[in-house]
Amino acid sequence: xxxxxxxxxxxxxxxxxxxxxxxxxxxxxxxxxxxxxxxxxxxxxxxxxxxxxxxxxxxxxxxxxxxxxxxxxxxxxxxxxxxxxxxxxxxxxxxxxxxxxxxxxxxxxxxxxxxxxxxxxxxxxxxxxxxxxxxxxxxxxxxxxxxxxxxxxxxxxxxxxxxxxxxxxxxxxxxxxxxxxxxxxxxxxxxxxxxxxxxxxxxxxxxxxxxxxxxx
Numbered sequence: 001x002x003x004x005x006x007x008x009x010x011x012x013x014x015x016x017x018x019x020x021x022x023x024x025x026x027x028x029x030x031x032x033x034x035x036x037x038x039x040x041x042x043x044x045x046x047x048x049x050x051x052x053x054x055x056x057x058x059x060x061x062x063x064x065x066x067x068x069x070x071x072x073x074x075x076x077x078x079x080x081x082x083x084x085x086x087x088x089x090x091x092x093x094x095x096x097x098x099x100x101x102x103x104x105x106x107x108x109x110x111x112x113x114x115x116x117x118x119x120x121x122x123x124x125x126x127x128x129x130x131x132x133x134x135x136x137x138x139x140x141x142x143x144x145x146x147x148x149x150x151x152x153x154x155x156x157x158x159x160x161x162x163x164x165x166x167x168x169x170x171x172x173x174x175x176x177x178x179x180x181x182x183x184x185x186x187x188x189x190x191x192x193x194x195x196x197x198x199x200x201x202x203x204x205x206x207x208x209x210x211x212x213x214x215x216x
Contacts, residue, residue: 015108018109023099024128025155027121031105033195034160035121039114040190041160041167046111047187048170051179059075070116073159077123077142077152084130087139097133120156127152154201161201164194168206 012060022028053059053064088094109115130147174183194202 013110014109014159016115017106017108018118019104019106020122021102021104022121023102024125024132024149026128026149027125028103030124030156030160030206031103033198034157035107036116036192037190037198038117038160038163039110042111042113042117044167044190045163045170048167048174048183051183051186052170052177054175062166066113066166069159070113070120071160073155074116074120074123076155077120077127080152081127081130084134085129087134088130088137091137091139093133093137093139095133096129097136101158105192113128117156117159120159124152142187157197158201158205159202160198162205164198164202165205167191168202173192 022031045066049059049062062102107118109118131140131145131148131152134140135142139177140148171180171189
């Protein structure tokens with residue numbers, strides 16, 4: 001079992017401890033590479049925005065932006081799941097694939113959106129099951145399978161990158177407003193190493209300037 005640790009905080013946090021299992025390589029990669037960094041960014045954002053926002057409407061705009069990012073991925077994954085189930089049904093395929101090396105994780109949930117991201121990883125895992133089944137039954141060729149699994153894995157990696165980039169912008173805004181020390185005391189910087197793919201996704205998102213960057 002893999003233990004996912006919560007970054008130290010000067011305060012006692014409300015957390016829900018869970019044990020989860022993911023079967024596909026892609027869901028395991030997202031869990032290993034993204035979950036902890038994204039979770040910390042979500043918590044830090046919830047703290048920083050309360051410190052730097054001039055009014056509640058600024059926070060609401062950023063919340064809406066984040067929700068839009070999550071909802072877009074969730075909707076697209078659900079649509080693709082439905083399409084693949086129809087492919088399997090139309091071809092009389094009822095038995096789904098199994099996996100040789102599932103991984104179990106012991107985690108702590110400390111924000112509602114961390115729970116949502118965990119649900120997205122579970123949905124990704126289910127989607128990979130449908131793709132792998134279609135491939136094993138000859139409905140996908142090797143190239144189609146490789147492209148599809150990579151594409152959906154990267155959707156979640158890039159989602160993580162956008163949120164991490166947004167946290168970075170919020171910290172920059174805090175420094176400009178002279179609230180850097182207050183932010184650091186309540187939401188310490190996560191100094192653990194960031195996976196290279198996640199870091200690249202965050203850099204790409206930052207260079208594109210997220211639509212609500214002005215609000216922070």
